[in-house]
Amino acid sequence: MFSKKSNDIPENSSDESQNAYSEPVTEVAGEPDQSYGYENNANRANPIKPSIISEGFEFVGTITSEGVLNISGVIKGKVTAKSVLIDSSGLVEGELFSDQVMVKGKVLGDINCQELNIGPLAEVDGSVSYDSVHIQRGGKIKGHFIKK
Amino acid sequence: MVDANQSGCLFVGEGVILKGNFAVPDIASVSGVVEGDLSAKQVIVEASGLIRGKVVAESVDIRGEVAEQLTASRSLIIRSSGKVGGSVHYAEIEIEKGGSLHGDLHLI
Numbered sequence: 001m002f003s004k005k006s007n008d009i010p011e012n013s014s015d016e017s018q019n020a021y022s023e024p025v026t027e028v029a030g031e032p033d034q035s036y037g038y039e040n041n042a043n044r045a046n047p048i049k050p051s052i053i054s055e056g057f058e059f060v061g062t063i064t065s066e067g068v069l070n071i072s073g074v075i076k077g078k079v080t081a082k083s084v085l086i087d088s089s090g091l092v093e094g095e096l097f098s099d100q101v102m103v104k105g106k107v108l109g110d111i112n113c114q115e116l117n118i119g120p121l122a123e124v125d126g127s128v129s130y131d132s133v134h135i136q137r138g139g140k141i142k143g144h145f146i147k148k
Numbered sequence: 149m150v151d152a153n154q155s156g157c158l159f160v161g162e163g164v165i166l167k168g169n170f171a172v173p174d175i176a177s178v179s180g181v182v183e184g185d186l187s188a189k190q191v192i193v194e195a196s197g198l199i200r201g202k203v204v205a206e207s208v209d210i211r212g213e214v215a216e217q218l219t220a221s222r223s224l225i226i227r228s229s230g231k232v233g234g235s236v237h238y239a240e241i242e243i244e245k246g247g248s249l250h251g252d253l254h255l256i
Contacts, residue, residue: 135243137223145249 051081055089069098071105088121103139158188162196169201176205178212195229210247221256 050068053059057073065081071090079092083100086092090105097112104119107126114131118124120138127144135141156174160166164180172188178197187204197212206222208214210230218224219237226232228246237254 132245133243133247133249134245135241137240137242139241140255141241141253142255144252147248147250 053090055087086122088119160197162194193230219256 050070051063051065053069053071053073053075055072058076059073060076062078063069063075063080067081068083068085069079069081070085070087071079071092072087073089074091074093076093078095078097080097082098084096084098085102086105086107088104092105092107092109094109095112096107096109099114100117101111101113101115102117102119103122103124106123109125110127110129111124112129116128116130116133118133118135118139118141120136122139122141124139124141125143127146128141129146129148131148133145133147156172158170158172158176160176160178160180160182162179165183166180167183169185170176170182170187172186174188175190175192176186176188177192177194178186178199179194180197182197182199183201185202185204186199189206191199191203191205191208193199193208193210193212193214195211199212199214200216202217202219203214204219204221206220207224208218208220209225209227210232211227212229213231214233216234217236218232218234220241221239223240224236224238224242226241226243226247226249228244230244231248232251233249234251235254236249236251237256239256241253243249
């Protein structure tokens with residue numbers, strides 16, 4: 001948008017009124033570009049629909065999702081989702097209910113799930129109720145384990 | 149599995165039931181049943197193996213079942229057919245998919 005404007009300036013520099021006229025033209029040209037970008041993002045997110053708690057984001061409360069939840073930030077509270085991925089920078093303090101759980105970060109609290117996968121750098125402290133578990137070497141786990 | 153040098157090792161074959169407390173300097177490989185406490189440098193519980201008692205070792209590899217108490221000061225591996233119950237103390241743990249753990253986990 002700005003580069004277009006700077007290109008216009010040398011052409012219209014002779015007449016100020018023309019220059020003033022050219023400005024709205026460049027902005028009109030810029031607007032559809034932006035909205036197209038937003039539409040594109042929405043289209044891309046629609047088929048998978050992962051909810052993302054990004055790094056640096058802290059959430060306190062209850063999260064309920066029918067889909068996939070990616071946690072790179074901090075959640076303090078109750079999390080319910082079909083599938084949860086806790087990234088290496090992610091932290092969940094509280095209860096976690098999910099069909100599928102992949103922990104690469106930290107969980108302080110209880111986990112209730114069908115399929116649990118714990119990565120090599122993960123930390124889990126709490127009561128874990130599971131159907132199937134896979135713990136990779138290096139994962140630090142404390143607490144009570146219950147196989148359903 | 150069976151080393152050429154078997155000194156200091158204990159092998160419990162399938163169908164054997166061993167009762168008592170055992171101190172093994174090197175490897176204890178269990179395919180049968182051990183009822184009692186077992187301490188060794190390395191404990192291997194084969195798929196048909198069962199230890200009912202307290203197990204203390206540096207490294208433990210479980211394809212069978214260990215009930216009651218387990219301490220692995222170096223590494224603990226629960227294979228897909230493995231089953232562990234009771235209190236578990238470990239320094240490093242790995243559980244293969246399908247492996248079962250029912251009890252308390254403590255990090256040493």
